[in-house]
Amino acid sequence: MNIESNSFEASIDSLEPIRDFISEKAISAGLNKKKNYGLNLAIDEIATNIIRYGYPAVNISDGKITVIISVENNQLKVVLEDTALAFDPMQHLLPTDDDINKPLEERPIGGLGIMLARQNVDKFEYEFIEGKNRNIFINNIT
């Protein structure tokens, strides 16, 4: 198994470098373009939440997001680790069908990002271990 990791400042300026780091590894591991886009979208949404809400909620201004990528058994696994407020996206309420069908100007906007994160990878998991949030994104390569 091949594992690579990199640590980024928890700043919105890191979003693009995080996506670029993951894309490069994902494409070279054989993930197709469509799935790579979905993975990037999922990562971007969760990382944005960590940066905008997770760290500010615990008054940490120099937080980090660590990205760990591994490939095993034709599965690409990306883990985002942070020490921000414990937050389980799986427990977050998603927009309902009624919400989705509302006119644009009446849409409740909260939850869209988490919905996109959960729906754009084959499997999404969350765990909280030793004071760290671990958001886990798994994609089948073939």
Added chain:
Amino acid sequence: MSFSITSEVTNSIAKLTLAGSLDSSSASQMQAEIQKVAGQSPTELVLYLSELTFMASAGLRMLVFAKQKLGTSVQIYLVKPQGQIVDTLQMTGIIHSVHIVDSYPS
């Protein structure tokens, strides 16, 4: 890819041309352009998206912001969005509130 945006208002039609990645970092630039064109009270908003390669929910929020800022009667046209961006619009239902076209004027 870094983000860029330009805007113009001609005959009450606001035209924004976007390129690169629209995420929560670059969305503030789009918000500023929407506020700028809002000052001229456009009747339609046209977004040229063929060069936009990535759009996160922060971009969807900008579509909602545009509708709120310009008024609900202002129609939003998205010209040539890339397939995966259309998928995101579909997944979130926002596709029903915009017009996806191949060219504008058609």
